[in-house]
Every structure is written in structure tokens, then in C-alpha cells.
Amino acid sequence: MRHRADEALGIRTVRRRYVTVCVLLWLPPGLGLASMVLLLGERGMSLAAIAGLFAAHSLTVAALELPTGGLSDVVGRRPVLVTAGVLNMIACCLVGLGTTVGVLTAGMVLMGVSRALASGTAEAWYVDTVQASAGPDAELRTGLARGGSATSAALAAGLLLGGALPWLLGTGTGLGAGLSEATSGVVLPLSVPLLLGAAVRVVLVCYVLAVLREPPRPRATLRSVLRGVPVTVLDGLRLGGRDALVRRVVLSAAAAGGALGVVELLVPGRAVELTGASDSGALAYAALACAGFVCCGVGSHLAPFAARVAGGGERAVLLCLGTGTIGVLLLAVTASSAHVLATTFAVTGFCVFYVGIGAVTPNQNDLLHRRVPRERRATALSVQSLAQQLVGALTGLVVGVMRPGPLPWLLTGAVLLSGALLWLRRGEERAAQVTATRPAPTVE
Incomplete structure (x- = not known):
């Protein structure tokens, strides 16, 4: 009994550390969401130049x-998370303080490198550590759900x-004028959120170095890295091709990524149409985006409950993707x-969509981690993330050339529904259950 209590205490500690890392990882991107485009405009960048800077970031993430x-x-x-934190700290400073295209491009590329390094790494650490402590059948969904909620929060x-800091530091309060005079205009009120994000990255690096311990692994040398990384990537891709469950996880995640890309593309324009002006539309969309993150966090928190109600992880993925589809259809009609x-x-449809998307990720990733070995875990998460980005970009391009109205939303709903229908096939799970319950043959 004492061993079980110590084990439970250890898992709670691992969950708490994972949640803390999720907060420290995703607070800086949240800080930059409201101010980065406006800051680049203040630096004299045209809309085309700003789009090019964001494209450099996205292409870097996809390539790496x-x-x-x-x-x-x-x-x-651990070393990958530390490297991601250091690079993102530098990137936030370059973008926050840069005044030339070259410096800003370097900052956006470094931000993309950091994003690629951090993608799935903290989650892989959490699963590795829990399974090393409690075995391969350890309960993962609760921690994954809490991490998703922490990310959304x-x-x-x-x-x-x-969004509030530049306003508080604006010239209307007198603080912004003093700030600009003291820094010769290099630090604008719009720069402050990014610089605060750099400070958060310092905290992340210190926290990872101080408390994140991982199960022992073979010592890596330059030769092992140069040989091991390509082999690991190829093995991860092969796993997605030959394992039906992993393939379904990747495809359903890609469908969700496509739907997310369309929602983020079309909802700002609808907000402007409803309010009648770009300024008020931007404010309305900021409020909606914040509500979307909150709903996504609520969905993540409800992921274990969804699995209990649905009777298993696969049925929960079907239920959650179906819920997201209902939200998209409400936006369509x-x-x-x-x-x-x-x-x-x-x-209502917007909120329902984000609740469904938030609940699906912990459930499908729980299935993924039980299928993928430790030495391929981060690669499998990267395959999943890459599929989300590529399908999101492709769906966005298709929807972008369509006429406004219900049709783009109906196409998006069809994409998401196709991801849900993948989980109607549960033959593998039934076969495994039959095998597990079949009596062993007797030896005469």
C-alpha cells in the first residue's frame, strides 16, 4: 500500500511539472498573438512583408x-526543451527590438526552430516519466488533459x-512616451509583450534544468545523433504507414488541423461583417479567440469524462470529433x-467546436502513446503535428478561393466528419479483446 501511495504521489508530481512546463511554453506565443502584427506594422513593414515573415516561420516549423x-x-x-527555450528567448528579443527586415526574419526563423524543437517534447517527457514510474499501462489521459487545459489557459x-500591456503603456497614460524616450524608440509599447515572453523563456529554461529529470538513456554522441536521427524519422514514418491505429490518429488529427485552419481564417472576417468596422471586428475576434482558448481548455479537462461516457478512447475520439463537426455546421447554417x-x-457553434477539438487531443494521444515505443514517441508526435499543419494549410488554400457563405463551412464540416468516421472501424480492438478472452489451448 505504501508503494502505491508513493507511486501516486510521484505521478502527481510529474503531472504538476508537466502542466507548469505547458504554461511556460505557451504563455509567450499567447503574449505575441495580440501585438506582433501591429508591432511589425509600426516598424514600417508592409502587409506583404509581414505575410512573408510569418511564412518564413511556418516553413521553418514544417521543414524541421x-x-x-x-x-x-x-x-x-530535457536538452531539446532547454535549447528551444534559449532560441525562443533570442527570437523574442530580435522580433521585439528589431527594426530591419534581416533582423526580423532571423527572429521569425529562430522562433520557428524553437517551435519545432518544443513540438511534442514536453508531452513525450511526461509519458516517458509516468511509464518509467508506473509501467506501460499507467493512466496517461488525465495528465494529457490537464496539459491541454494548461496550454489553452x-x-x-x-x-x-x-493586448492590455501596450494599451497600459500607451501614450495616453504617459508611460509609453517615457518608455520611448528612455530607449530612443527601440522599445515600443507593442514590444513589451514579446520582451516579457523572452523573460518567461528564461524561467522555462531554469525550471527545466532544475526539476525535469528523465529516465536514463544511452549517452548520445555526435556520430550517434547523425546516424540516429534519420533512422528514427524514417521508422516513425513507417510506423504511421503500417500501424492502422497510429494512421487513424494521424489522419483524424490532420482533419482537426484542417478545421482549425479554416476557423482561424474565416472567423475574423465574420467578426468584421457583424461589427461593421475593422477595429471593432478585431476587438470582437480577440474576445472570441480568448473564448475559444477557454473552451478548448474546458474540452481538454473533460477528455477523461468523455472517455468514460463513450466507453473507451476510440469511441471518445469519435464522439469529440462529432461534437466539433456539429459546431462547424452551426457556423455553416x-x-x-x-x-x-x-x-x-x-x-455557440464556435464554442462547441473548440470544446470538441480540445477534448479529442488527449484521447487520441493516449491511444498513440500506448502504441508507439518510447524511442519513437517524439517523432510520432511530430508526424501528427506536421499532418495537422499541412492539411490546415491545404484546406485554407481551398477555402480561400471559395465564395463566402455556407459552402466553405460545409466543406470544413465534411473534412472533420471524415476524421470522425475513421473511428467507426473498431475491428482491431474487438479482435484484441477476443484474443485476450479466448481460453488457452490445452496440451494433451
Whole structure:
């Protein structure tokens, strides 16, 4: 009994540390959401230049997603997280203080490298540590759900704080003028959220070095890294191709990524249409985005409950993706109307969508981690993330050339529904149950 109590205490500690890392990882991106585009505009960048800077970030993440996942599997989670924190701290300073295209491009590229390094690494550390403590059948879903909730809460809090700080430091309060005079205009009020994000990264690096311990692994050398990373990446890709369950996880995650990309693309325009002005539309979208993060966090928190209600992880994924599809359909049927009732249904659909998306990730990742070995875990998460990004970009391009109205939303709902329908096939699980319950043959 004492051993079980100590084990439970250890798992609670691991969960708490994982949640803390999630907050420290995602608070800086939240801080930059509200101010980065405006800051780049203040630095004299045109809209095309700003789009190019964000494209440099996105392409860097896509190019390095798989290699950095393999690197995490080969050298360990802790050094990769520390490297991600240091690079992002430098990137936040470059973007926050940079005034030339070259410096800003370097900052956005470094931000992309950091994002790729951090992708899935903290989650892989959590699963490694829990399974090393409690065995391969340890309960993972609760910790994954709490990590998802912490991520959403950090993004929401960062969005609010990142939007409020420039206003508080604006010239209307006198603080912004003093700040600009003291720094010769290099530090603008809009720079402060990014610089605060750099400070948070310092805290992240110190926290990871101080408390994140990982199970022992073979010592990595330069030769082992150069040989091991490509092999690990290829093995991770092969695993997704030959394992039906892993393939379904990746495809359903890609469908969710496509739906998220469309929602983020179309909802700002609908907010402007409803309010009648770009400024008020931007404010309305900021409030909606914050509500979306909150709903996503609520969905993550409800993920274990969804699994209990549905009767298992696979059915929970089906239920949650179906819930997200209902939200998208509500956005579709209200797309051509600005009536108060239609707007209410649209906001409801927006919130329902994010609750469903928030609940699906812990459930499908719980299935993934039970199927993927430790030495391929971060790579599998990177494959999943890359699929989300690619399908999100492709769906966004298709929807972007379509006429406004219900049709883009119906296409998005069809994409998400296709991801849900993948989980109607549960033959493998039934076969495993039959095998487990079949009596062993007797030897005569």
C-alpha cells in the first residue's frame, strides 16, 4: 500500500511539472498573438512583408518538425526543451527590438526552430516519466488533459495580457512616451509583450534544468545523433504507414488541423461583417479567440469524462470529433445571416467546436502513446503535428478561393466528419479483446 501511495504521489508530481512546463511554453506565443502584427506594422513593414515573415516561420516549423522530433528521441527531452527555450528567448528579443527586415526574419526563423524543437517534447517527457514510474499501462489521459487545459489557459491569459500591456503603456497614460524616450524608440509599447515572453523563456529554461529529470538513456554522441536521427524519422514514418491505429490518429488529427485552419481564417472576417468596422471586428475576434482558448481548455479537462461516457478512447475520439463537426455546421447554417439569433447560434457553434477539438487531443494521444515505443514517441508526435499543419494549410488554400457563405463551412464540416468516421472501424480492438478472452489451448 505504501508503494502505491508513493507511486501516486510521484505521478502527481510529474503531472504538476508537466502542466507548469505547458504554461511556460505557451504563455509567450499567447503574449505575441495580440501585438506582433501591429508591432511589425509600426516598424514600417508592409502587409506583404509581414505575410512573408510569418511564412518564413511556418516553413521553418514544417521543414524541421520531423528532424527535431527525431533529435528529441535520440538525445533526450530535457536538452531539446532547454535549447528551444534559449532560441525562443533570442527570437523574442530580435522580433521585439528589431527594426530591419534581416533582423526580423532571423527572429521569425529562430522562433520557428524553437517551435519545432518544443513540438511534442514536453508531452513525450511526461509519458516517458509516468511509464518509467508506473509501467506501460499507467493512466496517461488525465495528465494529457490537464496539459491541454494548461496550454489553452496560458494562450488565453497571454492574449489578454499581450493586448492590455501596450494599451497600459500607451501614450495616453504617459508611460509609453517615457518608455520611448528612455530607449530612443527601440522599445515600443507593442514590444513589451514579446520582451516579457523572452523573460518567461528564461524561467522555462531554469525550471527545466532544475526539476525535469528523465529516465536514463544511452549517452548520445555526435556520430550517434547523425546516424540516429534519420533512422528514427524514417521508422516513425513507417510506423504511421503500417500501424492502422497510429494512421487513424494521424489522419483524424490532420482533419482537426484542417478545421482549425479554416476557423482561424474565416472567423475574423465574420467578426468584421457583424461589427461593421475593422477595429471593432478585431476587438470582437480577440474576445472570441480568448473564448475559444477557454473552451478548448474546458474540452481538454473533460477528455477523461468523455472517455468514460463513450466507453473507451476510440469511441471518445469519435464522439469529440462529432461534437466539433456539429459546431462547424452551426457556423455553416448561420453564415449568410447577421441576425442576432443567427449570431448567437454562430458563437455557440464556435464554442462547441473548440470544446470538441480540445477534448479529442488527449484521447487520441493516449491511444498513440500506448502504441508507439518510447524511442519513437517524439517523432510520432511530430508526424501528427506536421499532418495537422499541412492539411490546415491545404484546406485554407481551398477555402480561400471559395465564395463566402455556407459552402466553405460545409466543406470544413465534411473534412472533420471524415476524421470522425475513421473511428467507426473498431475491428482491431474487438479482435484484441477476443484474443485476450479466448481460453488457452490445452496440451494433451
